Amino acid sequence: MDSNKYIYQNKKIVDIYSKANYLDKPEVMLLYKFEEKLKSMHMLDIGVGGGRTTNYFAHLVKHYTGIDYSNGMINMCKERFPSLEFIQCDVRDMHIFQDNSFDLVLFSFNGIDNLGHDDRLIALKEIRRVCKKSDGIFFFSSHNLNFIPYWFSFKFSLDPFITCNNLYKYFLLKLKNINVKYDKDYALINDGAHQFKFKQYYISPKFQINQLNDIGFEKVRLFRLDSGTEITCESEMQNAIDPWIHYLCEL
Numbered sequence: 001m002d003s004n005k006y007i008y009q010n011k012k013i014v015d016i017y018s019k020a021n022y023l024d025k026p027e028v029m030l031l032y033k034f035e036e037k038l039k040s041m042h043m044l045d046i047g048v049g050g051g052r053t054t055n056y057f058a059h060l061v062k063h064y065t066g067i068d069y070s071n072g073m074i075n076m077c078k079e080r081f082p083s084l085e086f087i088q089c090d091v092r093d094m095h096i097f098q099d100n101s102f103d104l105v106l107f108s109f110n111g112i113d114n115l116g117h118d119d120r121l122i123a124l125k126e127i128r129r130v131c132k133k134s135d136g137i138f139f140f141s142s143h144n145l146n147f148i149p150y151w152f153s154f155k156f157s158l159d160p161f162i163t164c165n166n167l168y169k170y171f172l173l174k175l176k177n178i179n180v181k182y183d184k185d186y187a188l189i190n191d192g193a194h195q196f197k198f199k200q201y202y203i204s205p206k207f208q209i210n211q212l213n214d215i216g217f218e219k220v221r222l223f224r225l226d227s228g229t230e231i232t233c234e235s236e237m238q239n240a241i242d243p244w245i246h247y248l249c250e251l
Helices: 003-007 011-018 025-033 072-080 117-130 147-151 160-176 207-216 234-239
Strands: 042-044 063-070 084-086 104-105 137-144 186-189 200-205 219-224 246-251
Touching: 003 011, 003 072, 011 072, 025 137, 025 219, 025 246, 063 072, 072 084, 104 117, 117 207, 137 147, 147 186, 147 200, 200 207, 207 219, 207 234, 207 246
Parallel strands: 042 063, 042 104, 063 084, 104 137, 137 200
Antiparallel strands: 137 246, 186 200, 219 246
């Protein structure tokens, strides 16, 4: 889905991303969980965007590198953080980095979901390659397929203006995804992001674990977006309808 790339080259989008200044609750958990270890870590921040996570991680790690396939995003990061290392690089081809280069690899805000299925697997293999085989950590988020039935449902409001907007969104979501099958392990869905300009990859948590295991990430833990708490049982995983799930992979 390389067609998504042009969105992130748009100056207005770059400006919006550069103003983001927050962490998701699971990202806060990551900071606290590895607080002592961070100071000795070499970190790779993939899909760094406008530097949202740079604000919180860069000063805590031994060495920080941010990459993005959007030259506009990289230029913005260089402008905002001139003392740090930022490189235009596609996660599917990170040959500029040697094997086992990074203690911590972060791919936040569902960046991996801009790729189609085959490219996603290529990206995960590249991430596994550059992540240290001994005590390496990979942390990322991905859209939750379980969320789609809720997102695509009509939401009534006592406010007629809101109801009209919800009705418009409901029909547009249905129209843009008329051939999408939601009973599979994953789906490419136009969820309305950036005015319905592109599709994103949604995956069931269970299938995401299998996908990671097949590539060599054997220790996988899941965290909920809404609460930041860990998903600890099969039933909770199947019933979680958070918009996206965070995955912690420890090697």
